[in-house]
Amino acid sequence: MNDEYAGAVKEAAGRIRARVPGDLVEKFAKSCSISASDFIPCNPVPPGEVCAIDGSNVTILESGSMALAIVRAAQTTFLDNERKRRSVTPMTFSLIGPEEENQDFPVLYADCFGQPPGKPLSNEDISRAAGILRDTVEYWVTERMAQELGGGALLLRDGPLRVSHESHDPVLSRIVLACKDREIGLAGISKRSAATWGGGHPLLTAVHAYAKKHRIRAPWWIRIKPEVLDHQPHAQWQHGEMHVACLHERSRGPLKIELAKNTRDAGTIMDRLAGCSADGRIPGYPYPLLDAHRTVALTEEIVDQVKNSLVRDLAEAGIDRQTYEILFGDYHDEFARY
Secondary structure, three states, rough: HHHHHHHHHHHHHHHHHOOOOOOHHHHHHHHOOOOHOOEEEEEOOOEEEEEEEEEEEEEEEEEEEEEEEEEEEEEEEEEOOOEEEEOOOOOOEEEEEOEEOOHHHHHHHHHHHHOOOOOOOOOOOHHHHHHHHHHHHHHHHHHHHHHHOOOOEEEEEEOOOEEOOOOHHHHHHHHHHHHOOOEEEEEEEOOOEEEEEOOEHHHHHHHHHHHHHOOOOOOEEEEEEHHHEOOOHHHHHHHHHEEEEEEEOOOOEEEEEEEOOOOOOOHHHHHHHHHHOOOOOOOOOOOHHHHHHHHHOOOOOHHHHHHHHHHHHHHHHOOHHHHHHHHHHOHHHHHHHO
16 A cells, blocks of 8 residues: 555545544534434334335446436335235336437326426436436325325335425425325435535434434434525425434434424324334334335346346347447446456
C-alpha cells in the first residue's frame, strides 16, 4: 500500500467522519432544539389488519439506444401477524428508448387508472424511467387495497408518501383521501433516508445517537419538524409528515416513517407498527413489509429465466446470436473471465 493510496483512503474516511462528528448529539440538540421529552414511547399492541405493498424492477437487457425493464408489485395482508391474503401483479415488460418519451408508460397508466397520464415519461434516465413504471403498478395496487381493506386497517408502503412523477400525484391524493374516509392508517416506511440537517449531517444517525446517549429505551418514535431539515421536498408532491421510529429494542437502527398529513392517531399507528416488528430475523422492521418484499423480489433466478426466454424468442424472431451480442452484449462480462 503506497502513501498516495493510504492518504486517499484516510481523506475519504475523514470526510465521512466530518458528517458524523464526535459531538454529533450536542450539535443536534442545539441546532434542532431536540430534547428527550420529544421521544414518545411505543406500547406494542396487536396490530389488527395490516396490508403491506412493495414493488420491484430490473433492467433485463441494455444497449446504447434502448433497454428492456420488467416491473411488478405485490401486497400481503395480515391479521394480527398471520397472513390472510397475498397477491402479485404479472411481470410487465417495458422498452425504455430509443424514443425520447416512453411508449409503454401511457398504456400502463391507462390500464391501471382508466385515463392517460398527465405528463409523459422521459427515457433519458433508464433507471429513473424503470422506477416510475414500477411506481405505477405499485400505486395501482395501493389504491385497490385502500378501497378493499376493512375500516381501521393499516396500509404500509415501502418508501415515502411522496411521488417522483407528476402523473402519480392525483393517484396518491386519491389514496390519502380514501384512507382518511375509511379511517385506514397510511404509512410510508423507509429503511434509509437522504434527510440531513445542519449542513449535511444524516438525520437517522443523529436521532439514534441522541436516543442512545440519553438512554431512551426502544420502542420509541419522534416527529421531525420540517424546518429541521437541510432540504425541503417539493411541497406539492409531498403527502406525508416525517417521523423517526425505533420499533424494537434489538433493532439495528431507526426507520423513517411518513404518516399522512394531519394524522391524529400517530401514537396508535406507532404502537401497532411496534406490534408487528418483533420478528426474530429482522427485529424492528414491520414483518408485513418484509413479506411483501420477499413476495415481489425479482431474484437472480427469475432474471436468468426471463433472459433465456428472451434469447429464445429473439432467435425465433430472426435475431441471430451475433446480432444479439452487438445489441446487448457486455464486454465487462468477457473482461471478468481473464
